[in-house]
Amino acid sequence: MSLASPTGDARRAGRRWDVGHDGASTSPARLPMTYVLPLRWHTDTGLAELTGYLRWLADRVEVLVVDGSAPELFARHAEAWRGVIRHLPPDTAERGLNGKVIGVLTGVRAAGHEHVVIADDDVRYDEAGLTAAHRLLGRVDLVRPQNYFDPLPWHAWWDTGRTLLNRALGADYPGTLALRRSTFLAMGGYDPDVLFENLELIRTMRAYDGTEAAPAWLYVRRLPPNAAHFRGQRVRQAYxxxxxxxxxxxxxxxxPALAAAVAARRPALVLGAAAGTVALAELGRRRAGGTAVFPPTTALAAPVWLLERGVCGWLAVAQRFLLGGVRYGDTRITRAAHRPHTLQTRPRPR
Incomplete structure (x- = not known):
């Protein structure tokens, strides 16, 4: 679905979530929208920053945190967020391997509004992003915004290569989606036993004939993980x-292609492939005003990321066939996501 892009000024407006344009706190009109944050923390190193963001959000939308953290952390969160947001545990009636999906199922069902934003704990919306998502949900059932990293340490630069290639070839898979609650409930939610939960939700929505928008201009900031977490996610993301x-x-x-080029002593092929990958990423960077949030050097990360995915892809296949799946928390998940045909031929909920 194609929708008009806002101006560059509108995209940049309100990018910082803690203050208004004059440096003072703002209290805008609340949107009829629920923000669902599925959470499962093992440490509270980012609690103060997240609490500030939640306070900012609570002035603008209903905020609901579904917290699957350990009891001592849950109690600490309840104290920090009392009177600010709705804080509840995952529904014990839900069963599944993917804890994030259980949190989403709990949160969407408990939401007080038709328009719902689902976001990871590192996603940071601004007012323009919330408003755009709300308006788009007046026309479609599902909205896929575009994440970008800010700040941009080396590993976030590296992963931005993936983002730019996705943008050049279609749409990226962000850490946030927005949807209509009624459509989500009517289709019966989505499978909690898959690893790639966002793809599963998108495919399930399509199988239910839901409408979708992936506006490349709807930029939503994302905080980068630490380097250790980034390294630990490489094979899992390749899975x-x-x-x-x-x-x-x-x-x-x-x-295999790289090995063949090296064996044939054809460095020009390697350099040409790398240059082509950078050019493709640059198309993604320039799409829909992306130069405002993606620095020029990020296109150079694309061949680096592609080489990494070439290595981790083989490791992911090995984990699938030798270990039965990829590690997720205390278990292993076998299925990345269901095929579209499988979802289309399943009986629909009544």
């Missing part, structure tokens, strides 16, 4: 490609 055969085959072809 997502098992649900997308074309992407998986491309990733698996990287190392």
């Amino acid at each position: 997502d490609d098992l649900a997308q055969p074309a992407r998986l085959l491309t990733a698996l072809a990287v190392l």
